[in-house]
Amino acid sequence: MYTRWFKRLTILVLLLVIAPAARPIFSDSMPTSLLIERKGKAAPGTPEQRILAAIDAIRAGQIADATATVEALLLEQPNYRLAHLLRGDLYAMRAMAIRGIGGGLDNKEVAAQLEDLRQEAFQRNQHRLNPPHVNKLPGNLLVFAPEMKHAILVDTRASRIYIYANDNGTPKYVTDFYATIGKLGFDKYKEGDQRTPLGVYFVTSHLPREQLDKTYGDKADLYGVGAWPLSYPNELDRSQGRTGHGIWLHGVPEATYARAPLASNGCVAMANPEMQKIAEYLQLGKTAVVIAPGVQWLTQDDWAKQRDRAMETVEGWRHAWAERQTSRYLNYYSDQFRSDDGQNLRTWSEQKASVNNSKDWVDIELKDLSIFAAGENGSQLVSSFEQDYRSNNLENRMKKRLYWQRDGQGWRIVWEGASNAG
Template identity: 30%
Template sequence: MRFLILFLVTFLYSANLIDIYRFNGSDALSEHIEKILGSKTYWLERLQNKDVTWGYYETQKDILVCVKSKKILKIFENNDSTFKLIDTVKVLTGLDGDKKKEGDLKTPIGVYKLKGLIENVDSFYGPFAFVTGYPNLFDKINHKNGHGIWIHGVPLEGKRDDNNTKGCIVMDNNKLLQLKNEINYKDTYLLISENVPLTATKEEIASILAFIYKWRKAWMNNDFESYKNFYDESFKKSDGKDLKEFLDYKKRVFENKKYQKVEIYFKDIDIVPYQNINNKKIFRINMFEKYISKNYKYAGPKELYVKFTNDGLKIIAEK
């Protein structure tokens, strides 16, 4: 069976591409490639030798995994499609449960980028602090608030009076200094779970990659009837639009571009298993998008949150 799959993939995805172009031209070739990109089988083959335990990354990313109940932070180096465990560090975190509002003293559960490094901090926080991206888009659409969630050290003089970190992740200063040397914070994701962290499988990642390109195809073709089916009833846009408001807007856009050529390209795709208190199969997707039409161009970041439902994958948030 394995040999048969390899044979079919090789035949369908490479051998006949030149003949498709020879006999039917570039449009037919483009259509064929779109079908390939929307195929889970294709992506499973691409993922054959990749480790996707902590997600799928098309550029170099370091991964930090904090497990609140165990008071540990695991540091992974993503090297040549494998995740190498560099260190496991003892940490302090906030109160149990997910952070929902300012002042609840809880460390948030989710996936965050490290947004900055503050070196001029009060000595209570140690030598410096990493700033996390809390609240992220998913937090905001779920009406979570608060700020100032850091990874920092312990007082340079004296000791902490208690273990209440007010939501931050706190570690020994020597370990904090070591962490600074082990990661590039600008290319680091922080995954925070309460208990057992959510991980990813190749089946899930392949399904998501195929989903992204099917969604892109409907978008490029101004196929509103197909496009709307990619979205969940709970969907929220970063500007506050709910599903109905968003789809009403997109329908008008599609109608205005009905006879226009639209090109959309994605690169530097990151797919991260989104840690959540209910252990739902949710994934955060970050990528670089290039959008080109007759009267509008965009090149910049794109952020999606998707979940597996009984009706397949659905987009639940978008920016």
């Protein structure tokens, strides 16, 4: 009898001491008198909906319901660290009042892990308070190429990844999930800086778990169910001297359901079940992944106007080139322009003026056009297309990309050349 009770006491102590970590949103102090012994009702829903329901129940003093919800969640996701931490807090409340998530665990040795989990809870709750704008459209997704079925939008500040469908050219919300980015945030510049890049990228391939196991051995567990490499560095990144490689969408280790908001080496990581769902929407070589420091939420009318302006800009460039209006054509280029073969604006201008003077006629057709916006407040446009160029002495077809930067006078091209993905 003594041995059995000793084992139970040991398990309880372990739950209080080693349960993992997180933060917001309890009341400043939760009196133990609220802990009425009754059978609670577990909240339904996704793991994220349940973890937030448990936090709400704790705040409301509905401890039995919170306990039932956490226990049901852990039966479904036994490695969900944030849920373990809440369970530890619920046990601690039986002995004392606590302040905030992780208040039942006062241990400096795990302070960093506690803060990670608190930030995860904070980001999930912020998303609930500011859900996707179902009546608005993301200004980051302007034009889908016809064969592009979906696009992925990553909001690095909000730790969120959105999936949008191509609904006859209009982005249609599908779903969204919590996501992890680089340990030191975003705007990657060099190899090893542990930041997630900002820009427009494309899913280039799929590395299933079996392949990762063969390549990385035990380290493959870092990527969970698999990895989907992105086209970082893109053409503009390379022209700006940005370095690094191996930026992927991927899962998380088996030992945890989710990672902290800032925890990867630069990749975008999701819970394994959610990464598997996202994978259903990925077309290798076609799906765009727009990584931005925030989403431009626009009314449908404002989105249509922004899309039309972007298309008119690309069409104006094409028309000026086809009509050999050299001065007007060159006005579309930035002083910081670079071409894929390293030309600056001066040498580019000289070449184009010479070429245009040698032509009797020019016809240019753009097919499979896509336009996406990245950067702060959509300050960068990326247009990709198949270019069919014909003139009296030359015919050429190529996949091409233009990177545009907004300045005080409108959009200017900062990079032009053959595309390497998408």
